[in-house]
Amino acid sequence: MTYQTPKPAESGGSSDGLVLRPVGRVESPLVDLDAGPPQGDEGAPDAWLLLDPSVHPAAADLTVGSEVLVLTWLDRADRRILAVHPRGDETRPLTGVFSTRSPDRPNPIGLHRVRILAIDSNRIQVSHLEAVDGTPILDIKPVLETPGER
Amino acid sequence: MTYQTPKPAESGGSSDGLVLRPVGRVESPLVDLDAGPPQGDEGAPDAWLLLDPSVHPAAADLTVGSEVLVLTWLDRADRRILAVHPRGDETRPLTGVFSTRSPDRPNPIGLHRVRILAIDSNRIQVSHLEAVDGTPILDIKPVLETPGER
Numbered sequence: 282m283t284y285q286t287p288k289p290a291e292s293g294g295s296s297d298g299l300v301l302r303p304v305g306r307v308e309s310p311l312v313d314l315d316a317g318p319p320q321g322d323e324g325a326p327d328a329w330l331l332l333d334p335s336v337h338p339a340a341a342d343l344t345v346g347s348e349v350l351v352l353t354w355l356d357r358a359d360r361r362i363l364a365v366h367p368r369g370d371e372t373r374p375l376t377g378v379f380s381t382r383s384p385d386r387p388n389p390i391g392l393h394r395v396r397i398l399a400i401d402s403n404r405i406q407v408s409h410l411e412a413v414d415g416t417p418i419l420d421i422k423p424v425l426e427t428p429g430e431r
Numbered sequence: 432m433t434y435q436t437p438k439p440a441e442s443g444g445s446s447d448g449l450v451l452r453p454v455g456r457v458e459s460p461l462v463d464l465d466a467g468p469p470q471g472d473e474g475a476p477d478a479w480l481l482l483d484p485s486v487h488p489a490a491a492d493l494t495v496g497s498e499v500l501v502l503t504w505l506d507r508a509d510r511r512i513l514a515v516h517p518r519g520d521e522t523r524p525l526t527g528v529f530s531t532r533s534p535d536r537p538n539p540i541g542l543h544r545v546r547i548l549a550i551d552s553n554r555i556q557v558s559h560l561e562a563v564d565g566t567p568i569l570d571i572k573p574v575l576e577t578p579g580e581r
Contacts, residue, residue, distance in 0.1 A: 299504055299567065301449035304537050336537055338513040342530035349529075350575075352540060354449055363488040379499075379571035380492040387454050387486055388569045390502060390540065417449065419538045421529035425500075425575075 303417035305332035312414050325411035332403045351393045352420040353412050358389030453567035455482035462564050475561035482553045501543040502570040503562050508539030
């Protein structure tokens, strides 16, 4: 048994192809990418995840204090970029984006490891999220386990 | 300076909205989801990432032996599902999918931590990838650093 959204006309599976449907938006004091830090763990502000009420059941078991991965769509990214100087430092060699955390990449999915600070109905406050105000949220996942963390 | 694809008519930024463009496909002996293991680290087979030649520069700095995150589009998922019994075990309570690794979720993006075993032109062999043959590849990223790993 699984819990489904009540929309009767919507089909599951792959019929709608590779189109993302945001489940919410980031609410953050960070509005300017250039003013932001280069990595989330270097001082990005706390932020709120505003989830669409339709996905509330998906978020029902999140708990304050736990760490999660937030996936976002970095909608200001340039998807044509395939190689960059890491962190914009031109003294560093041009590097293929699959080896970097550049937001500019063919599919600009942001991956953010954050801690849940508070849960307030459909809003979730998280620590140190490097995503500007209004960034679409795609998914929330448990932190990946690694052998050293088990 | 950044390296861009040579397509002159394509615009960057957000003009094309939330449409994913696969950068490649998984080539795997795993063809049946039900026959697969529930988690990648429990015995999923080694697989090849077949990258589109157009994104070759993005992959140019990947190295054999390193660990990476592979993002895929789990195109057999049911996007209407918001809560599941983890691992299909009905003795476990129904749990919101944002607290689980269920492929069934609003945006079924697969996140796989793998080790690169070999690189052969546009093909990259990786360890233990829990994704069926033909799964679209969205992105490859460096492994997220955690405080304990630094």
